[in-house]
Amino acid sequence: MNGFSSLPHTAVAAAAALLLGSLGAGCGSAPEPAPVPPPSFPAIARLEAMQIPADNPMTVAKVELGKQLYYDERLSGDGKRSCYSCHVEERGLTDGRPLAVGAYDRTLTRSSPTMWNIGYHQEWYWDGRAKTLEQQARAAWSGANMGANGKDGPSMDQVCAALNTLDGYRKAFEAVFGTACTPDNVPQALAAFMRTIVSTDSPWIRFRDGDQTAFSASARRGHQIFDGKAQCSRCHSGALLTDLQFHNVGVGMDAKEPDLGRFNVTKQEKDRGAFKTPTLLDVSKSAPYFHNGSVATLEAAVDQMLAGGRPNPWLDKVNLEPVTLTKEERADLLQFLRELTVRYTIAPPTLPK
Numbered sequence: 001m002n003g004f005s006s007l008p009h010t011a012v013a014a015a016a017a018l019l020l021g022s023l024g025a026g027c028g029s030a031p032e033p034a035p036v037p038p039p040s041f042p043a044i045a046r047l048e049a050m051q052i053p054a055d056n057p058m059t060v061a062k063v064e065l066g067k068q069l070y071y072d073e074r075l076s077g078d079g080k081r082s083c084y085s086c087h088v089e090e091r092g093l094t095d096g097r098p099l100a101v102g103a104y105d106r107t108l109t110r111s112s113p114t115m116w117n118i119g120y121h122q123e124w125y126w127d128g129r130a131k132t133l134e135q136q137a138r139a140a141w142s143g144a145n146m147g148a149n150g151k152d153g154p155s156m157d158q159v160c161a162a163l164n165t166l167d168g169y170r171k172a173f174e175a176v177f178g179t180a181c182t183p184d185n186v187p188q189a190l191a192a193f194m195r196t197i198v199s200t201d202s203p204w205i206r207f208r209d210g211d212q213t214a215f216s217a218s219a220r221r222g223h224q225i226f227d228g229k230a231q232c233s234r235c236h237s238g239a240l241l242t243d244l245q246f247h248n249v250g251v252g253m254d255a256k257e258p259d260l261g262r263f264n265v266t267k268q269e270k271d272r273g274a275f276k277t278p279t280l281l282d283v284s285k286s287a288p289y290f291h292n293g294s295v296a297t298l299e300a301a302v303d304q305m306l307a308g309g310r311p312n313p314w315l316d317k318v319n320l321e322p323v324t325l326t327k328e329e330r331a332d333l334l335q336f337l338r339e340l341t342v343r344y345t346i347a348p349p350t351l352p353k
Contacts, residue, residue: 039058039059039060041058041063041195041196042196042197042198042200043198043200044117044120044198044199044200044205044239044240045205045209046208046209046239047120047238047239047240050119050120050195051122052195053132053134056134056188056191056192058192058195059176059192061172061175061176062176062188062189062192062193063192063193063195063196064172064193064349065172065173065176065189065192065193066188066189066190066191066192066193066194067193067346067349068169068172068349068350068351068352069083069186069189069190069193070082070083070084070190070193070194071083071084071348071349071351072351073085074159074162074163075141075146075148075159075163075186076103076146076147076148077103077104077146077147077148077149077152077153077154077159078103078104078147078152078153079153080103081102081103081146083140083146083190084348086100086101086112086145087112087114087115089344090285091285091286092114092116092281092282092283092284092285092286092342093114093115093116093197093282093286093344094111094112094113094114094285094286095111095112096286096287096288097111097112097288097293098111098288098292098293098294099111099292099293100112100145102143102144102145102146102147103144103145103146103147103148103152103153104147104152104153106144108144108145109259110126110259110291110292111288111290111291111292111293113125113126113276113278113291114278114279114281114282114286115194115197116197116198116199116279116281116282116342117197117198117199117240117279117281118133118194118195118197119133119191119194119195119196119197119198120240120244121133121244122244123244123276124136125276126261126275126276126291127246127261127262127264127265127275127276128246128262128265128276129264129265132191133191133194133195134187134188134190134191135187136191137186137187137190137191137194138183138186138187141156141186141187141190142155142156142183156183156186157182157183160180160181160182160183160186161181163181163352164180164181166352166353167352168351168352168353169181169352172352173185176189196346197346199281199342201342201343201345202281202340202341202342202343203215203219203339203340203341204239204241204281204340204342205239207220207223208239215336215339216335216339218331218332218335218336219332219335219336219338219339220336221329221332221336222332222333222334222335222336222337223336225325225329225332225333225336226333226336226337229323229325229329230306230323230325230329230333231319231321231323232305232333234319235247235277235319236277236279236280240279240281241279241280241281241340242276242277242278242279242280243277244276244277245276245277246261246262246271246274246275246276246277247274247275247277247316247319247320248261248271248272248273248274248275248309248312248314248315248316249275249290249304249305249309249310249315249316249320250273250309250310250311250312250315251273251275251290251291251292251294251295251309251310252273252290252291252292252294253273253310253312253314254310254312258273259273259291259292260272260273261273261274261275261291262274262275262276269314270314271314272313272314273312273314274314274316275290275291280337280340281340281341281342282340282341282342283298283337283340284298284337284338284339284340284341285341289301298334298337298338299334302330302333302334302337305320306322306323306324306325306330307322308320308321308322308323
């Protein structure tokens, strides 16, 4: 029996009208759907959020497209190397060479820096000459790294024309950017992907977040040396293990024509021979060391820094002082550095054909 059967006819009609009215009002003011949360991308907890440029927002589709481009050798002028070729997993996201080798097998002037947490930087390259990650990606693509400059082979436009003939790429670019592949949107996609190369799965991050078991006892003692007596954290500081600043530690300054690094960008005398502090994440895998790959082993690199760097008129004496460690302290410091590993969890993509 329904709830209206015992009421008079007029009352039933009135009740029905009231009910229909309320339903009509409800239809007209239906609650708005809950907002869809933005996609989640890798980030380091307790660190200031990565700055994403307003003209290149992160999307899942853009990151996936950028990953394909990052791994695709067809992006290069000679068709033989991808971005990943110089930043491989087993070498701590470097290439394991003293000096990088670019397109057409040309040896470059500096080593390949690691890509860990590159999206958190404010300036890019060893000397900081690129002011956005998109600018860095474009320069690497068109410059000696990838060689898509039209001098020895295809230009960026010609590479894009070739990619646009591939159904998978054409559809992906249209979906993400509303247009085909161009020299402007390729760097945007690459930068979006590179901002996901974050050291979320590492003993250092777990240790920093309070997990004392993340390191061995020797490494924990080494961290105390690193942060105290050896004064390494003056420059290799914070979650990123770099201050993102530029320092002259004397590397390469004894050459006949030394690489002046940051000075070439700023033209300030204090910046002669200064280079960006590299992160120490995955440092056990990324030999040889420094911007010119001049030191072959981690032990030798540590000893050089403990000695206060290499003398030259522009040496950063404020942050570099000679330090003498005992044999045991040095061993613990080295063990700490060896345990600064990171697990690379990015699976290689399937490339369009």
